[in-house]
Amino acid sequence: MKSTPNRARVEVRGVSKWFETEDGQVQALHDVNLTVLDHEFTCIVGPSGCGKSTLFNIIAGLVEPSRGQILVDGVPIKVGMAGRLGYMQQKDLLIPWRTILRNVTIGLEIQGRPEGESREVAMRYLKMFGLAKHADSFPASLSGGMKQRVALIRTLVMGQDIILMDEPFQSLDYPTRVALEAELLEMVQELNRTVLFVTHDIEEAVSIADKVYVLSKGPGTVRDLRTIRLNMKRESPIDARKSPEFHEHYAAIWNQLEVVTNIRRESQHA
Amino acid sequence: MKSTPNRARVEVRGVSKWFETEDGQVQALHDVNLTVLDHEFTCIVGPSGCGKSTLFNIIAGLVEPSRGQILVDGVPIKVGMAGRLGYMQQKDLLIPWRTILRNVTIGLEIQGRPEGESREVAMRYLKMFGLAKHADSFPASLSGGMKQRVALIRTLVMGQDIILMDEPFQSLDYPTRVALEAELLEMVQELNRTVLFVTHDIEEAVSIADKVYVLSKGPGTVRDLRTIRLNMKRESPIDARKSPEFHEHYAAIWNQLEVVTNIRRESQHA
Amino acid sequence: MHEAVMSDNVFTAQQPPASTRKRQQRAESVQSFAVRAVQIVIAVGFFALWEWGARSGAISTFLFSSPSEVWALALARIKDGTLIYGAYVTGMETLAGFVVGSLLGTALGLGLWYSRFLARVMSVFVLALGSIPVLALGPLVIIWFGTGIESKIALATMSCVIVALLQAYEGAQQVDKDLTRLLTSFGATKRQIFTKVVIPSSSSWVVAAAKLNVGFSLIGAVIGEYISSQHGLGNLILIAGANYNISLVLLGVFSLMILAFALSSFVGVVERKLLGWKLAGR
């Protein structure tokens, strides 16, 4: 189903990131190295606040790394060179004064695509995601999950062949989510896209990813890399979840994460 | 572990809701009836856009129902009487000009609690959720999951005995999420709180709820009610997930939901 | 299947409560009516008190005139056409100055978003211009702009331009950084971010500036007429003032107010056009 995935599309090389705050510097990423090969579906999991979104912002060229560099197809990425990769951010930022349809087409507009064509593409996706009748509504009248779907569509219509997705399904109900996972996988394979995907759902990661990177607690660094590829043999992510290897991968990642996650449990409540 | 849960705390009676839009009225809820008993942990699941958040807004007294009424402890709720119930909204709205600590204490401030006391309570929770060192940061410098934890804490510190939570854990990583579920259950039982909980994660619902209401596709109406109570017999939601009934409930709710969820799959991509 | 307590509101059918929107519209128009009514009561009360004071001698008509005197004068001046003509002249000057000043100021102010450096350099000069009492430069104004309509338009423009500029600039500064970052992530150029995010999201600031500028451009035009003129309400007030004709001064001032209303309802229409999305979905 996939062509030989060996060419490195995205390389993250020794990336560290410090943020400046009032009380000095805070480190968000520590010497992160990772490689995404062509046509690969790579998931990143890691505890909340470990720097996943920061890493994506850096890869997308929105934020400058304090150290290290990003190569896309071997070319170093500089801040201001964004737009080369598709990027769905964690926050489902819709533009409040644009209708849903025009929120979806904003990226195409920026690329200078003809309006009629953009509209057509957007409407096709809106239909697919059950949002066609909201095309002319404003974002304020949408539910949380609907907004997230719009943000997803907005990224997909752009058609770049490398896509970053930061927890794209987090506010969707379960069946919708699973359906969309399947949809996404199919699309990715059909259109030969390369995907880098953040999720907090281990099940999701295991059922759709070719590879899963596990990041450590912040400052995030790569703690584990698992090659999975359950998705290759199955018809859908649902089937993947039923395979025997599934639980093995699941448990391994779970353990990795549980070690790094550290919620203190002093049960002294008010 | 629980006292006899028979007194109705929250009653939703024949609630329907229409929104006014430019192209006429949109129905979000259709004749919803539900009852939350004392000390009960009630989950609501339903497809995206079916009206869960709208229902919560109505119960919390923020939005007026078009028809029907809400009784809390037998007393009808009117718009403008908010504050009676604890409510964590789906959107993790933090106030941008307040530090994290002062975001957490805003509700207590409104209740007129002494500042020193509020601070103390807030710090205790912040520690518990691993956010103590961010107490003096501003929201802009937090990750998505951190913001959601702050919003959760902000609701919990208020100490009302009926709490509405709209997808409180949606942007948390898996182990944190499971840890917080356990934490929440424990807290709820210890402090005898009554909880109404929206989630899109069936697993979560089944593992923590006493009862699960399944809403139909929008306009939402109650499609099914399942009594679960796995949480009563287990030490933690993780254990609950391992029980035999778990899969039974899971599958039943899944089927209910899948019927109502309807993502079309015309695979004509751009 | 339902454990829920059955609703005691039993509806034969779940029809939408057809009245909601209409009810809202009705409530809205009732309120509009009440607003007008209260405004009229206040205005009438004010004039009645004034007239009563003037008649009873509590208010010196020499110093304050009286509504009936002003009204009589108004009728006479409307009849001979001079009031309408004056209002027309001043109105045209104001409108021209308002449009030019608002556009120019807004363009400059938004434009400063492009360069923080330029913005900082300019700020001092903008401030300096904003603190000049134009009236003090009457002779220079005449020398630069002459005594014709150009000088009034120039002053009306100057009175607008700084408010428009500073507001547009502030508005551009307030733009949600998340939105600009979103557009950046699509590879938008600075120019695209400018047209697609900065301009629309500063619109409340620009409109607020326009609301203020209705008054300022009017005052600018009037000051222009003070400095030198043949026609216009400012000319009328100037001449009346020099001859101590308080009734005529007040007639002029009231006419200016009416002009201001006319202009500002025009701005109101534009606001509703521009900011329509704010009203939707809430």
Add this chain to the structure above:
Amino acid sequence: MHEAVMSDNVFTAQQPPASTRKRQQRAESVQSFAVRAVQIVIAVGFFALWEWGARSGAISTFLFSSPSEVWALALARIKDGTLIYGAYVTGMETLAGFVVGSLLGTALGLGLWYSRFLARVMSVFVLALGSIPVLALGPLVIIWFGTGIESKIALATMSCVIVALLQAYEGAQQVDKDLTRLLTSFGATKRQIFTKVVIPSSSSWVVAAAKLNVGFSLIGAVIGEYISSQHGLGNLILIAGANYNISLVLLGVFSLMILAFALSSFVGVVERKLLGWKLAGR
């Protein structure tokens, strides 16, 4: 375990890049310096051109004076103390009017958030007041406020109050509905929503108004001095203008600008205090 390509940036230890913040600060102060430098170049260039024009005869010194004349006059007037005293008088009037007007206007404008009805009723009257050319009402001003410092403060106040009011009102209208809803969900009273959300989130609008009002209150005070005065920069300019003493008019105008700077840097300090959170975390 790492499949990832090893970084070719090899660090001996992952110390934070200590320079970042300092580098930023340095860049910031370099920019500040550059801004000042460019401003000075522009100003010097302007004066040099003017002086050159005046000397070469390209610019009539009769109409436009010359920098050296203005400067000579400035030295003389500083020496005999009249300029400093004039600036002091006008500055005090302006400051008083600015503070009173800004506070009053902001309080009223924010207060209107409480009642949409009242806001709609008032809007017409605010607009009406905003379009009055105060100068036209000189006699009435004298009768109401006398000819002392009160009348100047009153006019400076009036010039501020409308901008402050309208801006505060607009700011209050722009408050994020989600935030007010959040507070409502905690059972906040209208008053609490007002103090905890409406006031802080209108602060950019209020500060923007203050920036504008520095100029307006100054002009208000000057107009007050035009209407009646014995001291102050407005008085100085008025007399100079009537005497056709352009050098002195310009000296007065430049002094006003310097006053405006002084006042606005004060507003700048307040802005940084009030809006500090905006700068954090981005």
Add this chain to the structure above:
Amino acid sequence: QPAKTVRISQAFQSLLYLPLYVAKDAGFFDEEGVNVTIATGGGGSQSWSAVIGGSADYSIQDPVFPTVSREKGGPGVVVGSICNAETMYALAKNPQIARTTEAKDLLTKGYKIATQPQPDSGWARMSQLSNELKVEQGAKTFTNLQVPIGSEMAAVFAGQADIGLSYPPVVEQAEAKGLHIVYSFTSASRPYLFSSLNTTRDFIAKNPAAHQAVMNAFERASQYIYAYPEEAVKIGLRQFPDLDPKIVRKAIERMVADLSYPEHVYADHAAYIANQKQHAFVGTIKKAATPDEGIDNGAALAAYRKFGRIAWTGARPLKAAAK
């Protein structure tokens, strides 16, 4: 031959400038073949600026401005007289302040006196008087309050000043409202060139015919006022439609009786010198200009020679109001 358009900029719309309105409304400008437009500035310096800036050909205001202009290297010359007496009165509200013919009485009784701002004639006259009579400003002598045009009487009414100095028709209005005249400057300082018609030598050189025409019209208007005071009143009423007619009439009659308007348009040397001396004294100008420097009476005298004392054949019809 089409009428040449001539632009005149007046400092105020004032009864002091009646010859201008008569020349226009009685049709003298038309008959002389010039089409005159009148603009009003907010004071003398504005109306003179219009001439300097090229947006007017003549200005009407205090003759000091051409001198100021020349002192600073600009052009400017007085070409005719518009108001020939210091038509200014002191009024008070307090009945205890009695009418006097002694200027000293104004200055030594602790009065607060409102005038228009420096260098207005009222202010200048007060300064000169105080110097002549050796009375320094102070609480026990007098204090000067400067207010804008039109506000002097308001200051008296509001109790801000004891005495206000003003010009017709404000004087007559104030009288009608109960103020009374305590001193008349008109009779006290005469001759005095109060308002003049001014232009530049350049304009005269380039437009000799138009200039002559304008001066002819003014010469005829000046004579016409004294020949038919009733017609002058009619024109005054027309120019000030909103004032009480009684007041306009009274003001014009008073000015005619006092010979405030010139009988001929040429500028009287003695009157000019008096004006210049006063301004030099108060510092508006460095040095009083001599008539040779400041006046070009050529066209005015030519007009005088041409018309002599005009034998009118009757009142003239008023020109149709054109707006």
